[in-house]
Amino acid sequence: MSTSTSGFSLIDEPWVLVRTREGSTDEVSLRELFARAPALAEVVGDLPTQAFAILRLALAVVHRAVDGPRDEYHWQELWDSGSPPMDLVDAYLDRFRDRFDLFHPRTPFFQVADLQTAKGGFSGLEKLIADVPAGSQLFTSRAGQGLERLSPAEAARWLVHLQAFDISGIKSGALGDPRVKGGKGYPIGVGWTGNIGGLAVQGDDLWRTVLLNLVAHDQPVLADFSPSDAPAWERPPDTAAEDPDLASRPAGPTDLYTWQSRRVLLQGGTDGVTGVLVANGDKLTPQNRWRAEPMTAWRRSAPQEKKLGLPLVYMPQELDPSRALWRGLSSLLPAVAPRGKADGGEPHVTAGVVAWAAQVLERRSRVTVHATGMQYGTQNAMVDEIVDDRLRLSVAVLAVHDPALPQAALDAINAAEEGVKAVQRLAADLARAAGAGDDLAKAARARVAEQAYAGLDAPFRSWLGSLDDGTDPESARVGWHVTARRHLHRLGDDLVHAAGPAAWVGREVMGGRVSTPQADGRFRRALMEALPVPEERPTEEVGA
Template sequence: MPETHEADQKPLSFDLTRQPWIGVLRPNGTQEELSLREVFAQAKDVRRITGDLPTQEFALLRLLLAIAHDALDGPRDIEHWARLWSDPHCFAPIAGYLEDHRGRFDLLDEQTPFFQTAGLRTEKNEVASLNRIVADVPNGEPFFSARLPAVGRLGFAEAARWVVHAHAYDTSGIKSAMAGDPRSKGGKVYPLGVGWAGNLGGVFAEGRNLRETLLLNLVAADAVDFGAKGRRDLPAWRREHGPQGAERPPDGLCDLYTWQSRRLRLHADADGVTGVVLGYGDPLTSRNMHTREPMTAWRRSLAQEKKHGEPLVYLPREHAPERSAWRGLASLVADREQNRPEGSDPPSQLRPGILDWTARLVTRRKLQRGFLIRARIIGTVYGTQQSVVDEVVDDHLTMDVILLHEQDRDYATQAIDAVKDAELAVNTLGDLATDLERAAGSENESPRLTARDRAFAELEGPYRAWLTDLGQAEDPFEQREAWKAQVHTIITRLGRQMVADAGDAAWQGRPIPAKQGSVWLNSALADRWFRARLRKNIGQPSSSDQPSGTDSAADPSPKVHA
């Protein structure tokens, strides 16, 4: 626990409502730290929150949203939200709220330390290194850290950020048992999973400044369903901890966004934080939380349905580091009806509730066509039974809100189909790489994978630019045709280069089995097949950029798919 200052014997204090500790980025590119009061007061003059890691930004945003929800008592519905959106001083009441609860926002308070448990200790009175909560120093593997050999001390501002992050993203694994924890076995508690946000493929809507970002993610009470009637939704600083290990559902967004997935206590002196006591806190299953947790997409799990004997199970859809956000557009903009033909099974995936909420705002004309949002995508990839952090995902996709309109789906449909155009073209280029390898007498799959990776990389920038402009187009179908022509040009150029680089063996070729007999496959024939497939998959562009040498030969080759 915090020690007192030897000179004056006053208890240590670090008031998060008045002391700067949240990193922010200004529109001019400068960075600084602000207190909680300053963050809300200056939100329109802040571009966004920054963190030591992107996951820290996500965790801190959820903290700010919980404060806003509780202080503003809402929004109760879409009309209440619209009044907040139009009021430049909508966050003014938060200053009084923070003053009223100021004692609960002191990081070092002896009785109610922020996001901590007073008097927390392990059964053996151990105090761990700060490596346990600083996520950029994997415990036991600090080989690439600038903090070698360990984190010996943290300033109070940085420690506060890592405390919030630990509840959201702490790793799993065996942890020391806290005194009195009924889950203790030999002084240890065996793996119970990562912090709540670590289960999510985090998604939030980002506006032009922090004020817009906070409001865009301030979901109305009637947009989520926690199924709990009569229980008041309170954030962590306004509720008492229940018994260790006791399971309960969250009461609302304030509760969920500040979920205490760990029991934690900092040890500090007057110069900073020196150690931490960290153990498991409140368990929370991610199964079928799709009506409650709005900041992730969801996927149906047939395996979990069978395991638990339930007719329908949705789990958070985690981010794949190797897959850029634009390739997963369908999971962000396609609503349930677009994924579900009439009379069919429930949808295999659900877009994030935060984008369902944005869709309501667009459809009810609270946000106008032409307004651009960035869908920020943040998540963690864990390794070795979730006991270490392997990778952090941070990506974004800028789109016109018209893509989310519930009654005007043509824009979203064309945007999704444009991704499919790109995938078909990339597969075609991969087929060319395979054919060139076969012509040279090799069955190596590496060139195919390399070709696909390069093609997706070449298409990413043009697609993002095309998507940003799509909402301004009068005819989304015409824009789709323009995109297909652009894809054709890019993929044809890459294919032409691959043929030129194929080498003498591929140029000479060799016989391969065909539907009738055999065919002499060389780079020239592989090129003709490639052009015919590309034309079949995405059509014949009408632009003057179409490369010469197009051949309409039929494709007799065995099909090779990604």
């Protein structure tokens, strides 16, 4: 049992980190989070993934408090009101007050009160805190006293994060769990949210953000809310074993938003948390969960179809730390990756929350798509990197019925990629002309691609953000070609100027001669083909 002597109510005690619309940071209770939502910019956290996990918890509360929204009309009423219906939110939170007590003797929040192992005892807080590198405590600011004790507020944030994003690997073997062998709980995978490339749509304040991710219950293609869908605190308290009705779950989004991937018990009380016991919880595989999980994009997986013997398998579209969000825009746009056609085998399916925002907002509105995810290391047993990326864009780019502007955005990305290929070939040709082998030429391609995309990143985000309902798609394409050509020409010029005398002389490579002048000429022709600009545009505009 926990050593708590008194409770810590997440409803009343401040524990959620937020940023106000003025830019300051504050710590608020769950009740205050909603009451102040119109004056708050967003939930923040000790890590971006922590903020995403807490946002999902808040969505589960609002879905259940308002019993919906039932349909788009109900949603519009909530939107037009400008603030949360605090009478409903307060009544709902009070109804489940005991389940939001971090140290409740029988039903501690997101924990199992009598969790224990055969040997007894607790582990250190490094099992709870995700930003402590495994076996590398010299490289974290939490070494020493930072790992000895956490305040209840910080422990609560990390507890929500652990249930969402915990690493895989061997866990403590809990008494009462028939899966335990030799006192150990063998891997069941990462926490549910760690499987997905998290996507949320951000509005101008936190209440708008909540609503933009609050899909109506009559939209089963976007988010399928079954009658039994309920968050963890409405379900019977967990035991050490897997949930007995696991085969019929997840029941819907609120079930997934609060999925209990682990069985946990904190050691401590209101004066601080000093240890934690973490055991395996409810295992959940990611295949074909797209109707229940609206906060990620999905991709069709031929390997999974072959492995499982199924005609159609969708997997979450994970986020790549080395690839900016805009480069994967094709999987986000409802016009290109429609959820309504997923059963027909579309290669990509956009996130339900993105499709919802496109459906309920006017085309002239602007939103931010916020991507948050975690990349794991060897056997998913350690954290490698965290993805935190945002794109500000017009709802017109998310439009379904008029795909001209979304297509222009995709064409711009494809053109940029072809332009980068051109400068990559230039880098490889110059390396070979100087006498480099295949390995060095390949390394040169990789280096210049990184430079090229880094240089295109800010201009593309600015260009994408400039698109709106009145934009002419063709003019927008040409404008992007001008910008991208200017940057890539400059990068190519730098490579040519840096080429040494040997590269200018050149050499024979695979039956043909490679030299700086030849490589440069080929590069300029390839760039013109990748990023064409009408002849009437002044030459100096394109950096030619």
